[in-house]
Amino acid sequence: MATKREPGRDRVLLLVEDNLHNRQIFARVLTHFGFVVCEATNGAEALEVAREKKPDLILMDLSLPVMDGWEATRRIKDDPQLSSIPIVALTAHAMADDERRAAEAGCDHYLAKPISPKKVVAEVARILGDLEEPE
Numbered sequence: 001m002a003t004k005r006e007p008g009r010d011r012v013l014l015l016v017e018d019n020l021h022n023r024q025i026f027a028r029v030l031t032h033f034g035f036v037v038c039e040a041t042n043g044a045e046a047l048e049v050a051r052e053k054k055p056d057l058i059l060m061d062l063s064l065p066v067m068d069g070w071e072a073t074r075r076i077k078d079d080p081q082l083s084s085i086p087i088v089a090l091t092a093h094a095m096a097d098d099e100r101r102a103a104e105a106g107c108d109h110y111l112a113k114p115i116s117p118k119k120v121v122a123e124v125a126r127i128l129g130d131l132e133e134p135e
């Protein structure tokens, strides 16, 4: 059995979310669990911060000003320096084809809002392989 570690230890996350309230809640809980959280409020900023910080994982809201999350995801996945970073789409969209569109843009995982911050922590830890439970 793999050693269970504190979920966030040594992990840098990029949290892309334009809603201040959501961003603060998720950042607070992720930080509490030991993640180092970088924030971006739109897709263009997400690209900049991703290039600067090379995060271990990106939580990407899809409806964003300036550049939406689909376009930001496409550009990150087109960049050889960034393409291996897992991107988790985090969206309130209720559209039936939303998950498919996120996958087509290059998102590796998909979480539908509303979702509790603790559930996000559990999913991020699972994706990063920090929990012992098998897939």
Ligand code: MN
Residues within 6 Å of the ligand: 017, 018, 019, 061, 062, 063, 064
């Ligand atoms: Mn949004």
